Amino acid sequence: MQQKVTLSEKEMPRQWYNLAADLPSPIQPPLGPDGQPIKPEMLEAVFPGNLIEQEMSPQRWIDIPEGILEILYRWRPTPLQRAYTLEKILDTPARIYYKNESVSPPGSHKPNTAVAQAWYNKEFGIKKLTTETGAGQWGSALSFACSLLGLEAKIYMVRISFDQKPYRKTMMQTWGGKCVPSPSEETQTGRDILAKHPDTPGSLGIAISEAIEEAVSDKSGQTRYSLGSVLNHVMLHQTIIGLETKKQLEKIGVKKVDSVIGCVGGGSNFAGIAFPFIYDKINGSDIDIIPVEPQSCPTMTRAPYVYDHGDTAKMTPLMAMHSLGHGFIPPPIHAGGLRYHGVAPLISQSINDGLLTPEAIHQLECYEAAMTFARTEGIIVAPETSHAVASAIRQAKRAKEEGKEKVILFNLSGHGLMDLLGYQKYFAGELEDYALPEEDLKESLRSIENLPKPQKMSVSEV
Amino acid sequence: MQQKVTLSEKEMPRQWYNLAADLPSPIQPPLGPDGQPIKPEMLEAVFPGNLIEQEMSPQRWIDIPEGILEILYRWRPTPLQRAYTLEKILDTPARIYYKNESVSPPGSHKPNTAVAQAWYNKEFGIKKLTTETGAGQWGSALSFACSLLGLEAKIYMVRISFDQKPYRKTMMQTWGGKCVPSPSEETQTGRDILAKHPDTPGSLGIAISEAIEEAVSDKSGQTRYSLGSVLNHVMLHQTIIGLETKKQLEKIGVKKVDSVIGCVGGGSNFAGIAFPFIYDKINGSDIDIIPVEPQSCPTMTRAPYVYDHGDTAKMTPLMAMHSLGHGFIPPPIHAGGLRYHGVAPLISQSINDGLLTPEAIHQLECYEAAMTFARTEGIIVAPETSHAVASAIRQAKRAKEEGKEKVILFNLSGHGLMDLLGYQKYFAGELEDYALPEEDLKESLRSIENLPKPQKMSVSEV
Secondary structure, X not given: OOOEXXXXXXXXXXXXXXXXXXXXXXXXXXXXXXXXXXXXXXXXXXXXXXXXXXXXXXXXEEEOOHHHHHHHOOOXXXXXXXXXXXXXXXXXXXXXXXXXXXXXXXXXXXXXXXXXXXXXXXXXXXXXXXXXXXXXXXXXXXXXXXXXXXXXXXXXXXXXXXXXXXXXXXXXXXXXXXXXXXXXXXXHHHHHHHHHOXXXXXXXXXXXHHHHHHHHOOOOOOEEEOOOOOOHHHHHHHOHHHHHHXXXXXXXXXXXXXXXXXXXOOOHHHHHHHHHHHHHHHOOOOOEEEEEEEOXXXXXXXXXXXXXXXXXXXXXXXXXXXXXXXXXXXXXXXOHHHOOOOOOHHHHHHHHOXXXXXXXXXXXXXXXXXXXXXXXXXXXXXXXXXXXXXXXXXXXXXXXXXXXXXXXXXXXXXXXXXXXXXXXXXXXXXXXXXOOOHHHHHHHHHOOOOOOOOOOOOHHHO | OOOEEOOOHHHXXXXXXXXXXXXXXXXXXXXXXXXXXXXXXXXXOOOOHHHHHHHOOOOOEEEOOHHHHHHHOOOOOOOEEEOHHHHHHHOOOXXXXXXXXXXXXXXXXXXXXXXXXXXXXXXXXXXXXXXXXXXXXXXXXXXXXXXXXXXXXXXXXXXXXHHHOHHHHHHHHHOOOEXXXXXXXXXXXXXXXXXXXXXXXXXXXXXXXXXXXXXXXXXXOOEEEOOOOOOHHHHHHHOHHHHHHHHHHHHOOOOOOOEEEEEXXXXXXXXXXXXXXXXXXXXXXXXXXXXXXXOXXXXXXXXXXXXXXXXXXXXXXXXXXXOOOXXXXXXXXXXXXXXXXXXXXXXXXXXXXXXXXXXXXXXXXXXXXXXXXXXXXXXXXXXXXXXXXXXXXXXXXXXXXXXXXXXXXXEEOEEOOOOOHHHHXXXXXXXXXXXXXXXXXXXXXXXXXXXXXXXXXXXXXX
């Protein structure tokens, strides 16, 4: 029994897939403060020109530069594995496959775009990248990428995580990244906040503001900002995951996948596995594509499709997305990477176009699924990834009820070895379910009632 | 430029290599309390019959059962990678290859034997395995293996590590293992020690005694003890590492390796990469085979070849090995897995037969090497593995001085994501070098002066 499908470096895809080329309704552009679509030059202080171009590209296939491939080869192509033991325990007629992104040195899918972004910035003459990090996965991945490409990395880490997870800072340092707690004394934003609230635990919103401020205020023009999710070019870089998977399925003669599953915060790992399958769905294939979110941060299942800011401090343009409101603060679930108020515009639009069937799952069900997975397949998954595992198990149980021989595929976006606190609480009987208080949700949604609405056009209207 | 060489599951070796079949001088048997070679039946309460047989086997090649292969396939064959960037930074004419064992779910080479041991025990009708763990790598690997094979695992973890590294316990629990701090209230040994020294930090010696006591005192006969290093059958199971490596080198046309390097505590990861190359050396090939140890625990470079106990409490038979004395307590370096007073009999005898050139390196040089490696190759290695990296860098620098195009191979035995404390101290400028006090060494060696000596026979004498 073959346990996994591997590909050689030569078999790795040479192009990324851009879903923007194929979505049925037209792309909703980001809007500036004046409510008008922003122009590329307005982003030039924040991102390098080549990535701005990629962000707005309508091209379906985009070549992966050789320099990026050579770094990805260090751990890619990643294995596609079959969860035989899990299938057996669930007594399901379904076959369950998972793409194992946990084998990268930082332990997740994040380096796929970190390496690409660092490479394009370097090409553009940039010497230093700034970013924010919450749980630490993204900051680690960007430090890793900058280290391999000889760029400086500066990471603003939300203070409460910085204090709770000292080893994440150590990881970043080992790769040469400079990690400071946010708010910091290093930016005007940080100093202003510290003056008023010296004991603040910080937030992703503040950290983003600090990282952007440092990038745009470098007079030498050699610093830019880097984002680990949400944006079109980030989704693009992650499609290598799904494109490899298709080759691997082909190798073992699997012609049809019934369910494709990924967890969603900003949406990058889901986009990675799912976009190449959305292409098939648009072209007539019958696939159930399931983005999974925490019940306590129900962006896709409960939030309206609106124009909203990507950050709490409203420094980013308005983006067309399902949003709980830029001021929404989700309960403190362990899947820190899924605690985001919005979701990538390309995913939001796919939902709106009826291509996806989002699902929301409670924290406890996710940890129970992760436990079952660890004891059958042997991998301790990240708290974020546990949402995809839980959804795959739901699908496999449904297949049993229906007596259907389905093929289920999910993205194993990362291992949980740096985030074992949730598991520890699970065993201590201290893990909370964190149901979202309805009143909190309503209040946050009221705060964005007056923001512009994206146009909802079907193909026939265009 | 190809970054790594992969093998398919079909290409994985089907047999382990047993060095005992080829060593020039005869194997020195373990001795019982009476000074006579122990008989297999004396081990039956501790190990299952099939592993005792393997421990004493003179056969050169031993088939790997299909049931073990199927579990190893989940992460094996592991990649063989080329350290291009490290070579460039060192400006060396040498080519540096490393076998990446860090991709296993527990993050090290340890599951290679944990899976095999659990499988053989299960075949023998055993339901539960007991073991000890210090830093936690071995306890995690055995929990992982027992989980996948449906055995119970009970791990006695040295109390000071248990308290300092709570997440290691969580890892073991997630895989269903029961981990208790040692000394514990669960064995007579533990209770006696706690009565006298309620605040003891514990030791590996005590933990081994507790684990063996629990195994041998189970009246049902369904519990056995499992050891993660030192013994012949453990070395055997690890040879899959070197055997895969040979196939991978062949694939890229590398006909000759000049240096083979691995770090050594008990010796299992070194044995894994090196034994198949020792076979070549015995058969006339000119290879430098380098086991690397911490300068603060210089078993191979400073200790005599004697008969000594494997544990502090003298519960194990006497084994012919280089030993600093079973009472030796090395300085608290971060490479906990290398803090062992002895070294595997097969490695000891190889040293004695002139087949190896051991090397001892200080902690600071190792961390500096690990830092260089992380920033060039992108992998944060375990503190143990940093010794192999440091030695490989020494060899590469030597090649530059000599202007020689050497091929250097080392075993990357594990990642360091669960053991970042040493890196943290490095950045804080608090990492000690821990030179071994000469007086401590002399005192410990005096304590074993009167133990039996192995016969030193060269081939011609036999």
